[in-house]
Structures are given as C-alpha cells and as structure tokens.
Amino acid sequence: MTAECIKISEMSRHVGQEVTIQGWLYNSRAGGKVQFLIIRDGSGMCQGILEKKEGAEELFQEVKHLGQESSLRVQGMVREEPRSVGGYELALSDVQIVHKTQDYPITPKSHGIDFVMKNRHLHLRSRRQWALARIRHTVVEAIRNFFNSHGFTLVDTPIFAPAVGEDEQTLFNLDYFGEDVALSQTGQLYLEAAAMSLGRVYCFGPTFRAEKSKTRRHLTEFWMVEPEIAYIDLDGLLEVAEQFVYSVVQAVLKDRQVELEILERDVRVLQKIKPPFVRLSYTEAVELLHSDKVKLFLEGQLQQKQEQVKQLEDHITQWTGEQEVSKKQWQKDKLSQQIQQAREDINELQEQINNIPHHMELAAGFRWGKDLGGSDETIISQLHEQPVFVHRYPKQAKAFYMKPDPLEDRVVLNFDCLAPEGYGEVIGGSMRQDDYDALLARIKKEGYEVENYEWYLDLRRYGSAPHGGFGLGVERTVAWLAGIKHIRETIAFPRMMGKIYP
RNA sequence: UCCCCGAUAGCUCAAUCGGUAGAGCGAGCGGCUGUUAACCGCUAGGUCGUAGGUUCGAACCCUACUCGGGGAGCCA
Numbered sequence: 001m002t003a004e005c006i007k008i009s010e011m012s013r014h015v016g017q018e019v020t021i022q023g024w025l026y027n028s029r030a031g032g033k034v035q036f037l038i039i040r041d042g043s044g045m046c047q048g049i050l051e052k053k054e055g056a057e058e059l060f061q062e063v064k065h066l067g068q069e070s071s072l073r074v075q076g077m078v079r080e081e082p083r084s085v086g087g088y089e090l091a092l093s094d095v096q097i098v099h100k101t102q103d104y105p106i107t108p109k110s111h112g113i114d115f116v117m118k119n120r121h122l123h124l125r126s127r128r129q130w131a132l133a134r135i136r137h138t139v140v141e142a143i144r145n146f147f148n149s150h151g152f153t154l155v156d157t158p159i160f161a162p163a164v165g166e167d168e169q170t171l172f173n174l175d176y177f178g179e180d181v182a183l184s185q186t187g188q189l190y191l192e193a194a195a196m197s198l199g200r201v202y203c204f205g206p207t208f209r210a211e212k213s214k215t216r217r218h219l220t221e222f223w224m225v226e227p228e229i230a231y232i233d234l235d236g237l238l239e240v241a242e243q244f245v246y247s248v249v250q251a252v253l254k255d256r257q258v259e260l261e262i263l264e265r266d267v268r269v270l271q272k273i274k275p276p277f278v279r280l281s282y283t284e285a286v287e288l289l290h291s292d293k294v295k296l297f298l299e300g301q302l303q304q305k306q307e308q309v310k311q312l313e314d315h316i317t318q319w320t321g322e323q324e325v326s327k328k329q330w331q332k333d334k335l336s337q338q339i340q341q342a343r344e345d346i347n348e349l350q351e352q353i354n355n356i357p358h359h360m361e362l363a364a365g366f367r368w369g370k371d372l373g374g375s376d377e378t379i380i381s382q383l384h385e386q387p388v389f390v391h392r393y394p395k396q397a398k399a400f401y402m403k404p405d406p407l408e409d410r411v412v413l414n415f416d417c418l419a420p421e422g423y424g425e426v427i428g429g430s431m432r433q434d435d436y437d438a439l440l441a442r443i444k445k446e447g448y449e450v451e452n453y454e455w456y457l458d459l460r461r462y463g464s465a466p467h468g469g470f471g472l473g474v475e476r477t478v479a480w481l482a483g484i485k486h487i488r489e490t491i492a493f494p495r496m497m498g499k500i501y502p
Numbered sequence: 503u504c505c506c507c508g509a510u511a512g513c514u515c516a517a518u519c520g521g522u523a524g525a526g527c528g529a530g531c532g533g534c535u536g537u538u539a540a541c542c543g544c545u546a547g548g549u550c551g552u553a554g555g556u557u558c559g560a561a562c563c564c565u566a567c568u569c570g571g572g573g574a575g576c577c578a
Contacts, residue, residue, distance in 0.1 A: 027538090027539075029536095029537050029538080029540050029541090030534095030537095030540095031533095031534055031535055031536080031537075031540090032533065032534045032535070033534080033535050034534095034535045034536070034537085035537095036536075036537050036538080036540085038538085047537090047538085049535095049536080049537095051535075052535085067529090068528090081536095083536070083537080083538075084538085085538075102529085103512075103528080103529065104528090105512075105513080105528095106513085107512095107513065107514095107527065107528050107539090108527085108528095108539045109513070109514065109526085109527050109528075109539065110513085110514055110515095110527090110539095111513060111514070112513080112514070112570090112571090113570085113571075114509095114569090114570055114571080115513070115514090170576075170577080185577095185578095186578095207578080209576090209577070209578085211575095211576055211577060212503075212575095212576085213575085213576065213577070214571085214572075214573085215572075215573065215574090215577095216572075216573095217577085217578085218576090218577070218578090219578095222578070223578095224578060336515085336516085336525075336526070337514095337526085337539095340514075340515065340516095343515090347507080348572090350507095351506080351507080351572065351573080354506075354573090355506095355572095355573065355574095358573090358574080362574090371576085371577090373574080373575080373576090374573085374574080374575090374576090374577085375573090375574085416578090424578095425577075425578060426578065427578075428577085428578060471578060472578070473577095473578030474578085475578080476578060477578090487578095498569095498570095
C-alpha cells in the first residue's frame with residue numbers, strides 16, 4: 001500500500017493514478033477469474049475489479065470468501081467506467097484485509113423494520129441510511145447558517161428543567177437530588193430571557209416528550225431549533241420562518257442531489273417551494289375543512305386509492321399466472337418480488353382507505369375551538385403545493401404564554417407551519433404575552449404556582465417588549481425533504497415509546 | 503387510554519377447504535472474464551410468538567397473554 005490514500009468521493013480527480021482506498025466491502029460478485037467488489041468508505045461507493053493473476057491465486061481465493069462488511073484497504077488504478085457505481089472504478093493491484101467478517105446480519109435484500117431497528121448500529125451503514133444521515137447533516141448546517149448569518153446569537157438552554165410549563169403528563173420526570181425535575185421539552189422560556197439581552201437568539205438541542213404516541217411522526221427524543229426575537233410582530237415572524245425554511249430547502253437541493261436520488265425523492269416538488277408561503281387563519285382553515293372542496297378531495301382520494309388497489313390486485317393475478325409458465329428461476333424471483341411489493345402496497349392503501357371516512361368525519365365535524373388534529377393538518381397540507389401557515393388559533397387550545405390578538409380576543413397570535421404533501425406540522429410558534437398583568441392572570445387561571453414563574457414574570461416587570469419565536473422539528477423536516485414515510489430513520493438512534501435498544 | 507393489522511428457517515415471505523411445512527435471499531462447497539440486489543448446480547437450515555381450548559387431525563378455528571406495525575388522542 002504505497003499509493004496515496006484518497007476518499008472515494010475524490011476519485012474523479014485521480015483518473016489514471018494508482019491510489020489506496022480504506023473502507024468496507026458492501027457487496028461482491030465473484031467470477032471464475034474476475035471479481036467485482038463494491039467498496040464503501042463513508043464518502044461514497046466504488047467498484048473494485050480484481051483479476052486472477054499468476055502468483056496471486058491465494059489472494060484471489062481469500063477475497064472471494066470475504067463476507068459482506070469485511071474491512072479492507074485496496075490499491076489500484078482509477079479509470080472511468082460508466083457501468084460502475086459512481087462512474088469510476090478501481091483496477092485492483094492489491095487488497096489488504098483488515099478484518100474478515102462472517103455472517104453480517106443485514107443482507108442486500110429486504111428486511112422488516114423491527115429487525116433493522118434492532119440492528120440499527122449496523123443499519124446505519126446501509127446506503128439509504130447513509131444518504132439520510134448526510135441530508136440531516138445538511139439540514140442542521142443550513143439551520144445554523146441561517147441564524148448565524150441573520151444576527152442571531154446561539155444560547156444553550158438547560159435540559160434539566162423545573163417541572164412547570166405545559167402539560168405535566170408529557171414530561172419525563174426524574175429525581176434531581178430529591179427534587180422533582182423534568183427533561184426539557186422546550187428552551188423557549190429561557191430563550192425569552194436571553195432575547196431581552198441579545199435581541200435575536202436561538203437554541204438548538206435535544207428535546208423530550210413523554211407522549212404515548214406511536215405514529216410515524218413521533219419520537220420521545222428529538223432535536224428542535226428555536227429562534228426568539230425581540231421587537232417583532234406576527235407578520236415579521238412569518239417572514240423569518242418562510243425565509244428560514246426556504247433556505248434549508250435550497251441547501252438540501254444544492255448539496256444533497258446524490259442522496260436525494262438514492263432515496264428516489266421527487267425533487268420537482270421541492271424545487272417549487274418558494275416564498276411567499278400560504279397564509280390561512282385558523283378560522284379560515286376550519287371553514288376549509290367544512291367545505292365541499294375537502295369533501296370532494298377526500299372522496300376523490302378514496303376512489304383513486306380503491307382503483308389503485310384494484311389495479312394492483314389485477315397485477316398480482318397476472319404475475320401469478322406468468323410465474324406458473326415462466327421457466328427461468330430469475331423470472332420467477334422477479335415476479336414474486338413484484339407480487340410481494342404489491343401486497344405491501346395494497347395493505348398500506350387499504351389502511352388509508354379505511355381511515356379516509358374517519359378523517360372525513362373528523363374534518364366535517366370539526367368544531368371551532370379545538371386544536372387541529374393530525375388528519376386535519378394532513379388534509380390542509382395536501383391541498384397546497386407550498387407550505388401553509390395556519391395562524392391565530394383559539395386561545396383556549398393554546399399555551400398560557402401566547403399573546404392574544406388585540407383585534408380578536410378569542411384567538412392568539414400564533415402559527416403552525418404545515419409542510420406540503422401531507423407531512424404536517426414542522427413549526428409551531430407565537431408572539432408571547434408581554435403584559436405583566438395579563439400573564440399573571442393567565443398563570444393563576446391555569447392553576448400554576450406563581451412562585452415558579454417569578455423569574456418569567458420579571459421579564460415583563462423590567463423592560464418588557466413585544467417578542468416572539470418558533471420551534472422547528474429537525475426530524476420532521478428531514479423526513480419531509482427526504483420524502484420518507486417515518487421519522488425514525490432521520491436520527492441515528494431513534495428513541496420511541498418502548499424502544500431504547502440499541 | 504382506545505381502535506385496526508400482524509407474528510412460519512438467520513432474513514423476506516408462501517402454504518387453496520382444517521389433512522405429510524415451501525420458495526428466494528443469506529451461509530457452505532463447486533462452476534463461470536464485465537457483473538449491476540449477477541447467474542448456474544449441490545448441501546445444511548423449523549418446538550409455525552407463548553399458554554390453554556375445539557377436533558380423528560390445527561400454521562390455519564376459539565380464548566388469554568407477550569411482542570411488533572399503523573392510526574385516534576396529544577404533539578415538533
């Protein structure tokens with residue numbers, strides 16, 4: 001191994017040169033006199049070609065029996081090769097085996113989610129998970145870049161927090177030297193204090209919710225970025241939020257093309273994202289949910305999905321017939337895979353079909369005053385190509401710190417941002433109550449101990465100013481941009497209800 | 503907390519009406535100089551989630567439980 005050590009991502013700059021690559025065996029195909037080794041090194045994948053040469057038969061045999069995910073150093077000549085992954089390949093002159101792996105559990109074939117999550121520590125090496133990790137990285141980077149370049153100062157807020165604030169059922173309680181304390185579910189109250197010092201601030205860290213939710217958009221531990229701005233109004237906040245989301249979308253489109261392609265993301269829908277986003281008041285949203293438009297939309301969706309199921313069933317019948325008459329084994333395999341996939345799709349569709357009447361009922365029977373449900377959000381976001389800001393929710397459904405609208409006291413100056421394509425809420429934010437008397441009255445009304453909020457009330461005693469902010473969930477944003485169904489794949493080691501291994 | 507679905511080989515899934523448990527992948531051995539989830543031949547691999555019940559006979563029917571998936575509520 002005398003040649004220069006490079007990363008696979010740099011291969012295009014080393015055509016015609018002898019180089020060394022250090023990585024892992026992703027997959028291999030062995031012939032009698034030639035082997036194709038797919039090697040990954042973290043920066044990408046490439047194909048190595050090993051030919052059987054006189055005097056090197058032993059190495060050839062040894063490499064032939066290497067298990068998937070064996071670690072190795074290889075040396076070879078870089079050449080262009082359109083048939084190879086990434087467009088380049090390595091004509092190997094030497095292979096140094098660093099570690100021989102036997103029986104790697106995650107094969108290149110399909111696996112169930114339970115199996116894969118129990119092997120999450122290995123699952124991270126898979127192509128799809130690699131792509132998601134890199135998209136997440138870019139999302140995080142874009143978040144930091146946006147705030148850092150718009151005059152915000154980072155303030156880290158505590159993770160141990162007094163068990164006060166919102167609904168205590170949603171908090172993880174723990175014993176803090178004999179005192180009842182909870183893991184933080186927002187840094188917002190502390191951030192409000194910091195905003196009165198620094199003007200524009202943000203915090204970015206893990207946050208914890210003990211909600212007993214088992215859905216594709218919930219984790220018990222997730223990452224949230226929360227900006228807080230002094231001297232702003234609701235319209236100003238919406239403008240910051242849409243510029244912010246736009247900048248994150250652009251960064252992913254620009255820097256993660258390869259990864260989006262691996263995930264088969266339809267980037268055209270992301271390319272359309274552009275301010276101004278849709279603005280819809282809560283009251284307008286309720287009217288929309290009651291409208292014929294929604295009814296027709298759901299009926300159309302129902303019909304469409306039923307037709308899809310019928311089509312898939314026809315395909316299955318057809319494929320089953322073809323399977324019986326086909327002679328080649330690979331044809332049978334291909335057909336049975338198609339059939340299996342179709343069955344899974346049918347199950348998914350069937351479940352959606354079963355849910356639609358329920359969602360229709362929920363939408364049609366929605367009463368002004370409740371918080372929007374998950375299905376309601378999905379419907380609203382599916383009706384728009386741009387993200388939707390739903391603003392001015394009923395006061396009764398929202399947290400004590402939100403500022404009521406001076407023009408309509410029954411609603412507060414808040415907003416949620418719903419991502420398109422049914423991804424739902426990625427941002428929640430509001431203007432904060434900055435009037436001392438009103439805040440104190442609300443704290444008392446909620447039955448909270450005023451004593452616990454003295455410091456928070458101080459912010460309204462001394463130099464109170466209009467301010468507001470919002471929080472964006474990183475995992476939901478990554479799932480939306482990557483176009484994946486479940487947020488558990490957007491974080492390396494997801495924490496869900498009843499899941500803590502590995 | 504509630505509703506729906508599921509559990510069969512290491513993995514992904516079949517098994518018609520209740521009648522001898524099957525395939526592919528993976529593993530092992532052999533063959534093949536250009537493969538793209540390579541292919542071809544052979545070999546090994548099972549207490550059908552657990553406990554009970556119905557039956558001449560249960561992977562299949564019934565009951566309970568465990569675990570998993572999805573959804574409602576709640577939420578970013």
